[in-house]
Amino acid sequence: MTATIRTHLACPLCGGGLRVRYPDLPDRFETSVAPWRLDECSGCGLGMINPAPAGDQSCYYPSSYLSQEGDASGPVAGGLLSRLERSYRFDQYRYDFRLLAAASGVDVARSASYLDVGCGSGERVEYAAGLGVPHAVGIDRYRFAKQLPRANAELVTSEIVDFRPEERFAVVSMFHVLEHVEEPVAVLRHLGEHVVAEDGVLIVQVPNYGSAERRLFGRRWFGMDAPRHLFQFDERTVRRACEEAGLDVVAVRKANAPLHPVTLVPSLLPALDVQRIWVRPGRAWRKVIVQALWALATAVAIPVAWLQQVTGNASMLTVVARPGGRLRP
Ligand SMILES: [Zn+2]
Structure with missing residues (x-):
């Protein structure tokens, strides 16, 4: 399969x-000849890259897109810094699972099974397995950037709609994936019909296109990430996508882990886009300096992100849903 182009009429x-x-979105990784164009639906407000990449889009994902996860030879090489960085990332996972518990009463640690859809390097799956989930699995359409051994976690390379497990999962998560898929409703429907257990729960997180940050930064908002983010959801459209897919929406939360203002820092200071720094060749010491500046900027941004959250403007949207809603014809 090769990359093709699809036009939304x-x-x-x-x-x-x-x-x-937005007629002129840049590609921050320079994997394509930008600019890309973002169209907005005048009916529901859904944003979409148009024309959009279709088919195999691996050419838009730099080989090290996810490789900072668990990479001890990365920009913060060595013992203490690596461990600090890891516990910082795990704080995000902890927060997400707490959010799920608060919204649905489901405690991942006490669940029989967990599936992370679009798992990347599988670190979140490993985290769930570490909590004591007996059956923890991750799937991703692309080969994993790092073939790290993941304790008690099974990682599968598969398209989401081709994945039909023998036993359905009690908890299924999709963090920062829905905006990357060509057919979001079809993917959600497949998960509801074939992957999430009947009494199970699905948690989906996307960047919040309806946030003040997006309005403030516009085409430079980090959540745009053209052409990888094919769709842009706000509270209304992400809820609608779930309902069209026959899911019962339990909760929609505008919230993100307080210590992780992930879109604010690189929107304001693109030079501190750590993901891009990792991808580019460069001297190790320079990367360490960028990382230190990023940590400093993140510390300064934390109260701002908190303020965004308490005013209902968090840059992330999280939906908790269950199968069993009535399918729309
Ligand atoms: Zn629409």
């Missing part, structure tokens, strides 16, 4: 008409 969510919203 109408909104794939509601059939509404489209208008150009």
